[in-house]
Amino acid sequence: MHRSRKADAPRADRVGRAGSGALALLAIAATLAGCQRGSSETPTVPTTGPGGCPAVRAAAQAAVAQAERTDTAWDGPTTGPAAVSGRTVVFVAETMTNPGVAGVANGLREAARVVGWDLRVIDGAGSPAGIQAAMSEAVTLRPSGIVIGGFDPGSTAQQVADAAAAGIPLVGWHAVVAPGPSSRPPLFTNVTTRVEDVAGISAQWIIAHSGGRAGVVVFTDASVPFARTKSDLITAKLATCAGVRLLAYENIPIPDASSRTPREIASLLARFPDTWTHSVAINDLYFADAAPAFRAAGRKGTGPPFNIGAGDGDPSAFQRINSGQYQAATVPEPLTQQGWQIVDEFNRAFSHRPASGYVAPTHVSTAANSAGATTWDPPGYREAYRRIWGR
CATH class of the missing domain: 3.40.50.2300 (Response regulator)
Known part of the structure; x- marks a missing residue:
């Protein structure tokens, strides 16, 4: 999500509206991360394992292929009341x-x-x-x-x-x-869009793109209920692949992103110089702020780490994707x-x-399917x- 307001943690009734499937994934995420609010949270439970999750990877590849299509027909309403006037x-x-x-x-x-x-x-x-x-x-x-x-x-x-x-x-x-x-x-x-769908396809993109073997950093704003729910669902979906390891869970409030993200990127690169392969953020904004830090560290714009934004799809995100500048994909609204x-x-x-x-429905935009659009x-x-x- 993409708000700059601070809020309380999500209530159980609000999370429940995301559906029983989302609740199950949240339970997995809680077990996986065991995180509290802070600037950087690293799970104590490893998620690496042999095999690279072939069945999960195959399902992820199929889901991503469908989400990357740009030729889908309108599936929304076709009937309704005529427009009223004077409103x-x-x-x-x-x-x-x-x-x-x-x-x-x-x-x-x-x-x-x-x-x-x-x-x-x-x-x-x-x-x-x-x-x-x-x-x-x-x-x-x-x-x-x-x-x-x-x-x-x-x-x-x-x-x-x-x-x-x-x-x-x-x-x-x-x-x-x-x-x-x-x-x-x-x-x-x-x-x-459904938060569980956006979170799910973002994680599946990482699983598919990495061949089921990745070291991932998640960026979120835990002060916003919507954002915290989304990032928890992302970590839960990533945990379904034994070959994916969650390296860090970075809690950076969106209002502080411009000042804090570059410092956190530098710290993460020092901690995980070779194992950090992918990142996912609840908002494309984080990668706008991360790009200068990656550039200063001498990292190539085309990755690794390969970055995907789980929300918005604003013009600057498309520009980074289309020009190969520290963002590989977005799940745009x-x-x-x-x-x-x-x-x-x-x-x-x-x-x-x-x-x-x-x-x-969810969509995944990359340089290959955006045709230069923003x-x-x-x-x-x-x-x-x-x-x-x-x-």
């Missing part, structure tokens, strides 16, 4: 410096123009106080709907309650762990499509219809939504 939506952003949040806002702006709605973006600037102030302003404006853009609704519980009391529907983007409607907090729906989906979900709410239930923009959704809306 105003406020997008409350965790911070517009977050490329994921900004990308969704741009998609929302594009779709709002199509249906003729007014859109206002209020930037929370990445701090709890700023986000609370932004949400208060949004509720005061009494819009038709409010988007919770990339932050935990629990941090603005009073404002969320005020919106509910005023009858203003809320749609989240990465607001809670699971996609779909939520009663606590009260969201008409939450637009996101279809940010523009998700902005269009938010408009469609609001339109369903305004029309007293249920949420669409759509969840975008975003993952799957085909077909614009035409589908226009037909639904009558636009």
Whole structure:
């Protein structure tokens, strides 16, 4: 994930919404890592072993091959209510410096123009106080709907309650762990990929790319429940391959990434000069901050370590991937499509219809399949939504 807000560890009920399979993987991760919050956490249980996990590797290769396809057809909604008119939506952003949040806002702006709605973006600037102030302003404006853009609704519980009391529907983007409607907090729906799918394919990419033998460093922000859940699921999936060893679990809060990541990279290179082959981060941002440290250490941009971002897929990540500069892959969110989906979900709410239930499938972008693009923009959704809306 990609938030700059500090939060409490995830509650059991929130993790539970990720599904029983995710719970099982989390149990494995807890056994594997045994980690507490800190700057660098190294598991005490080794995960190396003979054989390189041929069955797990074969399954990973098949999953990655499917996820790397770019010719998939639109699998989202094709029916729904025609667009209502004269609506105003406020997008409350965790911070517009977050490329994921900004990308969704741009998609929302594009779709709002199509249906003729007014859109206002209020930037929370990445701090709890700023986000609370932004949400208060949004509720005061009494819009038709409010988007919770990339932050935990629990941090603005009073404002969320005020919106509910005023009858203003809320749609989240990465607001809670699971996609779909939520009663606590009260969201008409939450637009996101499934965290267990993103975590799983990120780990499978490492297993497939390494041939089932890798030394891995995981980068996360354990202060954010969504991010901690994702990184725990990644470590659990990596643990299913006996030939993969988790070298370190780096807890670096996103607001501190620019200052701390270069120092941690230098330390990791000193500790694991030959065994560190792959890295995975809950957000591409970490590799933007890591690149100068790799460069200073004389490491080639094409690896090792081979780095994959488990989320966002912002333009800078694609640029690093396409130019071979210290990132090999990303699991991008279809940010523009998700902005269009938010408009469609609001339109369903305004029309007293249920949420669409759509969840975008995971995708893996590499230099081989991105064709020089700087975003993952799957085909077909614009035409589908226009037909639904009558636009």
